[in-house]
Amino acid sequence: MPSELVHKYLRIDHLPHIWCAGCGNGIIMRDVAVALQELIDDPEVPVSRDKTVVVSGIGCSSRAAGYLDFDSIHTTHGRAIAFATGIKFARPDLEVIVLTGDGDCSAIGGNHLIHAARRNIGLTVVTFNNDIYGMTGGQYSPTTPTGDKATTAPYGNLDRPFDIAQLAAGAGATFTARGSAYHARETTELIKQGILHKGFSLIDVYSVCPTYYGRKNGRGGPVEMLQWQKEHMVPAATYYAMSEEARRDKTLVGVLTHTENPEYTEQYAALVERVRAQSGK
Amino acid sequence: MTPKRILMQGNEACVEGAIAAGMRFFAGYPITPSTEIAERCAQRLPQVGGRFIQMEDELASMAAVLGASVTGVKAMTATSGPGFSLKQENIGYGCLAEIPCVIVDVQRSGPSTGLPTSPSQGDYMQARWGTHGDHPVIALSPSSVQETYRLVIRAFNLSEKYRTPVIFLMDEIVGHMREGVTLPDPRELIINKRHISYHDGANKQCYAVPEGEYVPAMKPFGQGERYNITGLAHDVSGFPTNNNQIAGALYTRLMEKIDRNLDDIVRVEEHMLDDADTAVVCFGGTARAAMSAVQQARAEGMKVGLFRPITVWPFPEAHLRARLPGLKRILMVEHNYGQMLLEVQRSAADRVPVSFLGRVDGTVIPPDDILRKLREMEGNAHAK
Amino acid sequence: MTGRKKLVIDPAWCKGCGICAAFCPKNALEIAGEKVRLKEGGECVACGACEMRCPDYALWLEDLEE
Numbered sequence: 256m257p258s259e260l261v262h263k264y265l266r267i268d269h270l271p272h273i274w275c276a277g278c279g280n281g282i283i284m285r286d287v288a289v290a291l292q293e294l295i296d297d298p299e300v301p302v303s304r305d306k307t308v309v310v311s312g313i314g315c316s317s318r319a320a321g322y323l324d325f326d327s328i329h330t331t332h333g334r335a336i337a338f339a340t341g342i343k344f345a346r347p348d349l350e351v352i353v354l355t356g357d358g359d360c361s362a363i364g365g366n367h368l369i370h371a372a373r374r375n376i377g378l379t380v381v382t383f384n385n386d387i388y389g390m391t392g393g394q395y396s397p398t399t400p401t402g403d404k405a406t407t408a409p410y411g412n413l414d415r416p417f418d419i420a421q422l423a424a425g426a427g428a429t430f431t432a433r434g435s436a437y438h439a440r441e442t443t444e445l446i447k448q449g450i451l452h453k454g455f456s457l458i459d460v461y462s463v464c465p466t467y468y469g470r471k472n473g474r475g476g477p478v479e480m481l482q483w484q485k486e487h488m489v490p491a492a493t494y495y496a497m498s499e500e501a502r503r504d505k506t507l508v509g510v511l512t513h514t515e516n517p518e519y520t521e522q523y524a525a526l527v528e529r530v531r532a533q534s535g536k
Numbered sequence: 537m538t539p540k541r542i543l544m545q546g547n548e549a550c551v552e553g554a555i556a557a558g559m560r561f562f563a564g565y566p567i568t569p570s571t572e573i574a575e576r577c578a579q580r581l582p583q584v585g586g587r588f589i590q591m592e593d594e595l596a597s598m599a600a601v602l603g604a605s606v607t608g609v610k611a612m613t614a615t616s617g618p619g620f621s622l623k624q625e626n627i628g629y630g631c632l633a634e635i636p637c638v639i640v641d642v643q644r645s646g647p648s649t650g651l652p653t654s655p656s657q658g659d660y661m662q663a664r665w666g667t668h669g670d671h672p673v674i675a676l677s678p679s680s681v682q683e684t685y686r687l688v689i690r691a692f693n694l695s696e697k698y699r700t701p702v703i704f705l706m707d708e709i710v711g712h713m714r715e716g717v718t719l720p721d722p723r724e725l726i727i728n729k730r731h732i733s734y735h736d737g738a739n740k741q742c743y744a745v746p747e748g749e750y751v752p753a754m755k756p757f758g759q760g761e762r763y764n765i766t767g768l769a770h771d772v773s774g775f776p777t778n779n780n781q782i783a784g785a786l787y788t789r790l791m792e793k794i795d796r797n798l799d800d801i802v803r804v805e806e807h808m809l810d811d812a813d814t815a816v817v818c819f820g821g822t823a824r825a826a827m828s829a830v831q832q833a834r835a836e837g838m839k840v841g842l843f844r845p846i847t848v849w850p851f852p853e854a855h856l857r858a859r860l861p862g863l864k865r866i867l868m869v870e871h872n873y874g875q876m877l878l879e880v881q882r883s884a885a886d887r888v889p890v891s892f893l894g895r896v897d898g899t900v901i902p903p904d905d906i907l908r909k910l911r912e913m914e915g916n917a918h919a920k
Numbered sequence: 921m922t923g924r925k926k927l928v929i930d931p932a933w934c935k936g937c938g939i940c941a942a943f944c945p946k947n948a949l950e951i952a953g954e955k956v957r958l959k960e961g962g963e964c965v966a967c968g969a970c971e972m973r974c975p976d977y978a979l980w981l982e983d984l985e986e
Contacts, residue, residue: 257930258971258980266764269775270933271976277937281975305760310603321764321775326757328606329766329776330599331629337596341603341611342757344589345561349607349758367599370592437943439972465937478942481973485943523587530582 264288266324273318277477279436279462280383284319286439286460287354287381290446291325302450307350310339312364314390316356316383316462323354333364336371339378347520350450353380357398358388361417365397368419369426372455376519379449380457382419385464393467404471420459424512430456431511436463437484438508445510454518461488461506544717546681546710547572547614550640551580552719553685554612557692558727559638560586561611563600565593565619568653569708570642573614594622598639602626605635606765608730608756610692614640618649620659620666628667629767630701631790634743634752636730638691640704642711643820645898654898655708657820657871663703664849670787672794674801675703675849679823681715687846693728694801698793699751705848707871709821709900730754743786744772750793794850802847804855808834809841813864814910817843817856817880822871822901829906838914851879865913866890869906925966925981931955933978940970940979 261267265288274280294302307325311317313332320327330338335353343351353360360368360382371378387405388394395405397417404411420431430452434442442460449456463469463480474480491509494502544552550573562577564570574590581588587604591597597613604611615623620641630637643659645651659666663675676691678684688704695702733753742763743752755761768776769783777783794801805823808830809815818826823844833840843859845852866888868877873896881890893909895901936954941947948962949970956978958964971980 257933257977258928258982261977261980265977271935274975276935276976277939278975281977282973285972285974285977305762306758308757321766324762326762327764328603328757329764329768330602331625331767334595334599334626337591337599338603340589340591340596341561341563341600341605342607343603344563344587344600345604345609345611346607346758366592367596370596437973477937477939477975481939481943527582527585527587531585534583 260285260288260292264292264324265322269322272322274315275466277463277465278315279385279464280315280319282436282439283381283383283442283460283462284322286434286443286446287319287352288323290443290450294447294450300451302350306348307352308342309352309354310335310342311354312356312359314356314359314388315385316354317359319354319383333359333362334367335359336364336367336378336380340367340371340376343376343378344520344523347377347524351378352450353378355380355382357382357384357386357419358396361397361419361422368423372423372426372428372457374519375427375429375454375516377453378455379446381446381449382457382459383462384419384459385462385468387464387468389464389467393471406471420457420511423457427455428457428512429454429514429516432458433506433508433511434458434460435484435488435508436461437481438488438490441490441508448510452513454516539721540719541716542719543714544681545572545712545714546678546684546706547642547712548576549681549684549717550614550688550704550706551576553688554638554692555580555584555586556722556725557689558610559612559692560584561601561604561609562586562613563589563591563597563604563611564613564615565591565597567616567619569644569711570614570616570640572711573640573642594619595626598623598626601637602630602635605637606757608732610636610696612638612640614642616642616644616653617646617659620662624666627701628669628671631667631671631673632767633765634699634754635701636695636699636754637701638688638695638704639701640706643705643707645896651898653708655821655871655900656896656898657707657822658875658896659705660848660870660872660875663705670791672700672790673703673849674698674700674794674847675705676846677705677820677848678710679820679844680710681713682717684710685717685719689725689727693726696728696730697751698797699754700794703849705820707821709824713821732756741772742774743770745789750789750796798850798854802850802852802855804846804852805842805844806855806859807842807844809843809859812839812841812862814838814840814867814913815843815859815863816840816867816869816906816910817845817876818869819845819848819876822869825901825903826869826906828903829910832903832907833910838910840910845876848876851876851883853879853883856880856883860884860887863888864917867893867906867909867913869893869901871895871901924984925968926984927958927964927966927970927979928982929956929958929979931957931978933976935976937975939973939975943973944970
């Protein structure tokens with residue numbers, strides 16, 4: 256009989272999930288559930304369960320939509336953000352959360368990512384970024400570091416990786432942040448901030464894939480991979496107190512960019528009002 | 537109220553008909569010869585409280601339309617050949633997840649970039665088999681601007697009734713033609729509302745249908761239903777399944793919801809066929825030339841009639857079969873290399889010989905070519 | 921404010937990855953037979969670190985009954 260959170264916000268009939276032992280995705284999915292629970296329970300915040308929709312694409316990450324007990328839609332590969340755009344634009348009062356992976360959102364779905372960011376439409380995108388295609392058995396993705404191994408990079412990956420958060424920020428996302436499977440509490444807070452942010456938010460969460468990425472690249476099992484995150488990823492308060500020298504091999508866990516800009520569906524609502532006033536309706 | 541008669545382009549009539557049908561969401565990407573549809577939607581939808589968005593590509597447009605539809609809004613996209621190809625994967629998603637929407641394809645000459653933007657009917661088979669896997673399809677094809685207005689309303693009605701994407705297969709001829717159109721009194725129009733049902737609670741059997749029925753009622757997102765939609769084979773609760781029996785039952789139901797309602801779905805126009813020994817089969821914009829040729833052939837004393845599928849998928853097989861006993865020959869005229877021809881041959885079996893007149897050079901098929909072909913067929917028959 | 925908590929383990933949900941045991945600040949957990957359990961004499965302080973990082977939701981804190 257799992258915890259109250261699992262009972263209340265996950266679809267217990269469909270658990271345990273399909274992910275491998277030690278997969279970071281289970282941790283990140285819990286972060287999402289906790290973030291939503293805390294926002295829903297907070298009377299000061301206008302997030303409601305019935306008006307929250309979870310959207311995903313294809314890949315290991317994207318199974319998460321089916322496990323979360325909200326209106327949920329598991330779409331086609333790469334298109335989660337495009338489906339989500341349709342949902343949000345049709346019903347701006349809905350809270351639309353996109354759960355996606357590094358391949359889903361930055362390879363096959365890269366175009367939708369940058370354009371949704373550019374429009375600043377009020378979606379919250381959480382990436383389960385594990386540097387590999389897990390569902391298909393360990394091929395390199397756009398975030399696989401150069402030189403690393405994958406089944407389609409048996410001699411080492413030649414590609415240079417994307418930083419998905421920077422990519423989104425460069426495309427105009429008004430809230431970007433980085434989390435990690437290890438830093439569950441911090442990541443939960445970042446997801447909450449992303450949901451509350453008016454405009455396009457992306458929280459790039461580093462997951463771990465011990466089964467394919469870890470094994471192919473000698474990174475050990477889940478414990479060793481989380482240990483690496485613990486040592487190399489640093490929450491904001493500590494990170495900014497460090498010297499530049501000390502930060503060199505560290506990655507920030509925290510908010511990367513945060514700006515206020517008009518949100519797309521609000522702008523469209525204003526446009527409709529303007530047009531209707533002009534046409535005297 | 538006296539009906540309004542105005543001059544309108546086919547693409548514009550498509551938008552006005554869609555708005556009359558209740559379409560309030562359009563997502564698209566510019567492509568000739570369908571672009572006027574997006575342009576008019578951009579202008580008109582804000583006026584009626586609807587929403588228009590130009591997406592980054594065709595794939596996104598189709599995805600956004602499906603996303604909008606699951607919130608309960610009637611949604612449409614419009615494209616042409618290359619864009620129609622790009623939309624196919626998500627059209628299949630709509631078929632499997634049973635999400636109503638209308639996809640307008642204003643056909644142009646292909647394959648690939650082809651002859652932009654010369655007329656063609658080369659997407660006929662793609663409308664049926666464009667997405668992968670076995671799936672149900674309804675496709676309608678108008679042959680005039682007036683019919684475009686009425687028929688796109690029917691496209692929405694069928695889409696809502698059968699909970700499936702409907703392909704509105706226009707062509708460049710009709711899309712860009714300007715004709716006088718009589719706009720009906722909106723009160724005269726029959727508009728199908730979405731069949732919605734609510735449960736009190738979550739995760740109910742959202743894809744369950746009562747015995748003898750084929751179409752589950754839909755529940756819009758954002759109402760507290762908390763159900764799941766997936767492109768995986770799913771059980772009646774909307775969750776993925778690997779159970780072959782359950783998956784098989786789903787796929788069978790999807791096909792049967794169309795196949796068992798052909799009387800309701802299939803429409804044809806039959807003209808001067810009752811005493812005809814020759815039927816010209818033709819659809820869409822090309823049917824106008826065929827009609828003209830049939831009339832001239834009649835003036836010359838030939839017993840020719842026109843059989844025009846309005847519902848082009850499912851192909852009106854039963855209607856054509858019913859005409860076979862009186863027919864000595866059939867002429868299939870279409871603006872391609874022979875696509876509907878295959879359906880006509882299959883329906884005629886060996887009982888009536890089928891001749892073909894097609895064209896793939898991007899120019900229209902003039903009535904004279906059809907008339908010449910009819911004379912030739914008649915002459916051959918007499919020579920025998 | 922929440923009251924005192926206790927740790928609950930459901931071995932049926934555990935896939936034996938060992939994350940909880942590795943990052944338990946009190947080193948109170950262990951994996952035996954591919955399932956997590958409280959070490960003999962292990963001093964769980966109900967901090968919730970294991971619940972937060974368990975990918976399979978096999979352990980969690982519950983309010984202590986009065």
